[in-house]
Structure formats: C-alpha cells, structure tokens
Amino acid sequence: xxxxIWTAVLLVLAIVSAPAAEPIRVAIMDFEDQxxxxxxxxxxxxxxxxxxxAKGVTALTRDLVGAExxxxxxxxxxxNQIEKAQPMDSGxxxxxxxxxxxxxxxxxxxxxxxxxxxxFSTGKQVINQGGYKTEFATLSLRLSVQALDPVDGTVIxxxxxxxxxxxxxxDSTYTEISEDDALDLMDQALAKAVPQLRKALEQRQAREAxxxxxxxxxxxxxxxxxxxxxxxxxxxxxxxxLQVYQxxxxxxxxxxxxxxxxxxxxxxxxxxxxxxxxxxxxSADEMKEILExxxxxxxxxxxxxPALIIKDLE
Numbered sequence: 001x002x003x004x005i006w007t008a009v010l011l012v013l014a015i016v017s018a019p020a021a022e023p024i025r026v027a028i029m030d031f032e033d034q035x036x037x038x039x040x041x042x043x044x045x046x047x048x049x050x051x052x053x054a055k056g057v058t059a060l061t062r063d064l065v066g067a068e069x070x071x072x073x074x075x076x077x078x079x080n081q082i083e084k085a086q087p088m089d090s091g092x093x094x095x096x097x098x099x100x101x102x103x104x105x106x107x108x109x110x111x112x113x114x115x116x117x118x119x120f121s122t123g124k125q126v127i128n129q130g131g132y133k134t135e136f137a138t139l140s141l142r143l144s145v146q147a148l149d150p151v152d153g154t155v156i157x158x159x160x161x162x163x164x165x166x167x168x169x170x171d172s173t174y175t176e177i178s179e180d181d182a183l184d185l186m187d188q189a190l191a192k193a194v195p196q197l198r199k200a201l202e203q204r205q206a207r208e209a210x211x212x213x214x215x216x217x218x219x220x221x222x223x224x225x226x227x228x229x230x231x232x233x234x235x236x237x238x239x240x241x242l243q244v245y246q247x248x249x250x251x252x253x254x255x256x257x258x259x260x261x262x263x264x265x266x267x268x269x270x271x272x273x274x275x276x277x278x279x280x281x282x283s284a285d286e287m288k289e290i291l292e293x294x295x296x297x298x299x300x301x302x303x304x305x306p307a308l309i310i311k312d313l314e
C-alpha cells in the first residue's frame with residue numbers, strides 16, 4: 001500500500017499529539033532502619049545505620065525530583081497535613097497515631113512512599129599465600145521502597161535496590177569507608193529501585209483508571225470519634241469527602257467512653273452515614289430511653305449496638 005506524503009505527515013502529527021501518561025504524584029513518608037549485622041569496623045562499621053537510613057528521605061527525594069514520570073509533593077506540606085489529621089478527643093490528642101491517608105488525599109497523591117534500609121554489611125574473603133595475606137571485602141547496601149495506596153493504605157508496589165563496593169585490602173594498603181562512600185552506595189541502590197517503582201506504579205495506574213471510587217461522609221451523635229475503614233485509621237468525625245473504592249468495606253467507629261461500632265457496608269455511590277453512639281456506662285432509665293427512641297435502628301449482637309443511618313448523597 002502506497003503512503004502519500006500527507007498521510008505520513010498526519011501519522012507523525014498523531015504520534016506527537018498523543019496524550020502522554022499522567023505523571024504520578026507521590027509523597028515520601030519516612031525511611032526506616034531495618035539492618036541487622038554490623039559492617040566491619042573500618043568498612044562502614046563506625047557509621048550509624050539509623051542515621052544513614054534517615055538520610056534516605058533526602059536521597060530518595062533527590063532521585064524523584066529528576067525522575068521522569070513523577071511529580072513529588074513537598075514533604076513539608078505532607079507532614080503538615082498529617083499533623084492536621086491528628087485524632088482529637090475532647091480537645092486533646094487521642095492515643096491513636098495520625099494516619100497518612102487523609103494527608104495523601106488532601107494533597108491529591110497517587111501514592112505514598114516508605115523506604116527501608118534492609119542491610120549495610122561486609123562480606124570478606126581472605127587469601128594467605130606464602131605468608132602474604134590478601135583480603136577481599138565486599139561492602140553491600142540493600143534497600144527497598146514501598147508505595148502505599150492513599151485510598152486504603154495497602155501496599156501497591158515494592159522496588160528493591162542493591163549496591164556493592166568490592167575492596168582489596170593488604171598489609172600495605174588498607175581502605176576505610178567514609179559516610180560519603182555509604183551515601184554513594186545508597187544513591188546507586190536507589191537508582192536501581194526508582195525505575196522499578198515507576199514501572200510498577202504506571203502499570204497499577206493503568207489498571208486503576210477504570211476502578212470506581214465513591215465519597216463517604218461520616219458523622220456521629222458524639223463527634224469527634226475515630227473512624228477506621230478496613231482496619232486503617234482515616235481520621236475523626238465529622239468526615240466529609242473521604243474517597244474509598246466502590247465495594248465492600250468494614251467501618252469501625254470508636255470513642256473513649258462509648259461502645260465501639262463495627263459494620264460491614266457495601267458502598268456503591270457517594271454516601272453519608274450517621275452513627276448513633278451509646279456510652280459504655282448507662283443507667284437503666286437512660287438505656288430504656290435510648291431503646292424506646294431508637295428501637296428501629298437498634299440491633300442486638302453481643303450487646304447493644306446502634307445501626308448505621310445511611311443516606312445517598314445527591
């Protein structure tokens with residue numbers, strides 16, 4: 001089939017004008033030390049693995065700023081949003097730790113990243129020939145980066161990176177590793193992990209494009225109360241516009257001094273939920289009054305637990 005010049009031009013224009021994949025918006029939460037074995041005293045053993053892991057946030061930030069396909073959310077904004085999500089009870093911080101879910105949703109993140117320094121250790125091979133000893137050492141650093149779903153907190157991607165430095169030690173020549181050398185190894189490991197992460201997130205982004213989400217509003221008769229969705233703390237009531245995947249979820253409402261409420265609920269559209277709360281200590285008259293006023297919304301399980309009042313949002 002003959003292709004005319006105009007046909008070729010149109011094909012080129014179509015390729016150039018084709019929409020590129022949306023960049024992935026990510027926020028970095030933290031970088032943890034999970035190392036076990038210590039390195040050789042001279043080959044990195046004087047370096048504190050926890051301090052090295054803490055610098056992983058900066059190293060990962062630096063890699064993502066220049067990585068194609070990523071938009072990096074300012075970490076200060078992310079941390080501020082997490083602090084705003086601190087659950088409160090009667091004006092005081094609640095015992096439960098704040099969740100990153102609300103912070104990620106407020107900043108429209110596609111994923112939240114967590115890093116782990118898994119190992120920073122030394123392997124050795126010593127060769128002794130005719131009284132001349134040669135030592136071959138390998139300093140290795142292994143890390144992983146997890147991507148968490150900002151809707152339900154599940155792990156959606158994991159990428160690993162390993163970097164090694166082979167060193168020949170003799171009686172006359174001996175090398176000592178500096179912190180800069182350790183950071184170089186971390187940069188090399190991250191350079192291997194980030195492309196894996198991008199590929200996994202792009203594949204997941206394509207799969208999730210068609211997965212519907214719904215908005216959920218929750219309030220109780222004793223706001224503020226802590227809310228968990230599928231076992232993950234998402235904030236305190238009143239909640240408005242919380243995004244969750246369409247489908248089956250387990251909702252738990254809790255507040256000190258009140259009975260915990262756990263319900264399984266199918267969410268098919270934007271929904272508002274009102275939760276009547278019952279105090280743990282009630283007099284007989286108070287219990288009778290609650291049952292008389294709300295008997296249509298009360299079910300009996302192990303104790304007395306109010307049903308949810310569910311309304312569709314227009």
